[in-house]
Amino acid sequence: MKEVMEIFLNIGVRDVIDMAIVAFVFYKLFMLIRHTSAEQVLKGLVVLLIATKLSQWARLYVTNWILKNTMTVGVIALLIVFQPELRRALEHIGRTKLFTKSIMEMTHEDLSDNIDEIVEAAIYLSRLKIGALMILERETGIGDIIETGTAIEGKVSSGLLINIFIPNTPLHDGAVVIRKDKIMAAGCVLPLTENPNLSKELGTRHRAGIGISERCDAVAIMVSEETGAISIAMDGKLSRYLDGKTLRAVLKNAYKHENDKPLFRWNWRQKDE
Template sequence: MPFADLFSDLTVLDVVTNAVDILLVWFVIYKLITVIRGTKAVQLLKGIFVIVIVRGLSNLLGFNTLEWMMEQVMLWGVLGIIIIFQPELRRALEQLGRGRIFSRGNLRENEEQDRLVEAVTNAVSYMAKRRIGALITLEKETGMGDYIETGIQMDSMLTSELLINLFIPNTPLHDGAVVIHKKRIAAAACYLPLSESPFISKELGTRHRAALGVSEVTDSITIVVSEETGAISVTKNGELQRNLELEEFSKLIRREWFVGENETVTTSTGWNWRGKKNNG
């Protein structure tokens, strides 16, 4: 039968229905993959693919005993999957009941953003209270590979405990900047360019000048904790916000790090992010 004859009896409605059906199946498969991504179910899926391939090869090569074994594994494997992954299946059904099964990817991303902001905020809060000097740069679009290479390579998970330990006085890595690259601690003890602006206050030290300097040549966000006063400052695009309260610092970091430049954050000092005095 010619290939074209397969579609000769299909109406336009049949074609549209089949196309929508295929798209829905692919959409469901894609969403299921995003749900199990990062869980132990991924390893299970790999194992299923291996079993299917071995079963097909054994049938092709005539390995009857091996084929029978793979058939038994596939036959009883469904029951094993239900028993082993009972907690995950229950959680997925609960999310389906709440209508959240297909928003799992965004939920995970939001949870990760919350974790990162909380880690940075907790570390800055701890160091500010104890007047531990700190310089932390959050990379955005502009690559900071040149500055990362000047420090000690780490590629570590971003946690508040690790950030605090890196800036404890008289430790090997406390002097210099920590650069956060792709939401991970890329390097510590990095050298940043000092700003040569003549308008910088004389009371600002090397950390603030370095923070301003790197903000003048990249789109990064740089956090400074003053060793003398414990004050929290943030720089971006050559602008400096000083003496931030912890709550407004956390909001500013979240919006500038993950949302972008479309929103401004007005601080208690009366300055918004773009450095213009708030007349309200």
Template sequence: MDTIIKLFDDVKSMIWPIGVADVIDMLIMAFVIYKVILLIRRTSSGGVAKGILLLVAALWVSSFLRLYTVNFLLSKVVEWGVLALVILFQPEIRRFLEQVGRSSLGKVFAQREERNELDSAITQTVEAYTSLSRSKTGALMVFERKNMLDDAIKTGTALDCTVNAELLKNIFWNKAPLHDGAVIVRSGRIAGAGCMLPMSGNVNLSRDLGMRHRAGIGASEQTDAVVAIVSEETGSISVAVGGMLKRHLSPDTLERLLRNELLPEQEQEEEPKFKLSNLLRSRKGEKNDVEKDHRQ
């Protein structure tokens, strides 16, 4: 019992001196670490981060084992490496500082603005896809969520404009220079067009799926994005989420599905999110429709 009381007193003595300044200090460091992790996620810097951690670990091991020559060389590499990292990540650091400089109280309303932009983007997308489906014009749109798609945007043409039905129809017109790639939507705005997406590695996909569908499924497998596709051969509308493809959607179903996935707080109780059960239920409905058409 005395040991437990002594342990409790030791813990209390360590925690009690923490003041307001210490809490602020920890919050600042947590914010900086969060921003660094976010920076690594937004760019293809995962390999660089692993290399830095490996170098630091090697420096510590060489110091612990008293490998003086190795430790000296590694310490010099670290000294010059800081300068190299500043040069390497100069665009990202500049973008971060610009965002800090632009921060204001107006950001309190940023989430509501983004939701309004997404709502408008969904409406315009459904309008465009209805027209593209009728004319059998191929289309591929990726709605970014938590996983950033900066690498994909770099493969196309970077844009920053609102989602507009007429603009989408012009982009996907088969003689337009950007019609072969994907349009990427970030926070309700078009961030890139003509972008290349990774192909799906699923060998069990149906053979009648073209390159657009395979690219859309691939993007949904590797990220949490919502991908909307129009087939150039049949004009059918499809949506890929989490590596699953839901095909032959009507414009109304497309709109409901996009709203459920991109605006989940809205109609959350009325419409379940995109799941395998929904896919099976939809396939069953399509089968019933086909049987009904045959009977007629």
């Protein structure tokens, strides 16, 4: 008890700051992997670590040797398994104002006009049950995705977006990528999500939209070819069956300036058809 008291008495301001930094980092890491497959892997590694210490305490030498070697290999496996999460973390750091200027910076008027055009196109395509996939670039550049499609670099307008997705036209397959007030490219190829918990009814269009939102901070808008339902994906989370008013509010909130208060609070959830 005396030793414990001495430890607490010797804790200084720097120690408190040090512990606060470590606690903050661990909290951010936990929030980053929460509700992902990496969370289950981390739990498994914790169980292995506890089992290793217990085997050492119980003097189970063979078991302890096996677990120690498993943990050594596990460190390498950890880097491989957590690669998507590590990439997202580094991209999040790179998006800070210290390192980059936001590519989302637009006047409120221009931003509002862009959103109105996108929502108008989504509603029209939904009414006619024309499949569509629109990717809105935010702070993380997705030039590699743009290069997979056909360059357009035209001003955002509902008419142009609708014409791109009309069936049997050269560019109706694939995704349209929008950067600021420009439609940069159409027919772009996106990475598919590997999330095993998604509904089996979700097709390639929705899985591609979720996939790009897992990889970066882009917003994906999908229109179902079968039902005409409008969906949106952000940060790897999918919300479906949006009407025009809700879609507009979600987009305004996604593109709000950092100093503004949220324009709309949306509880993300996945709905199955």
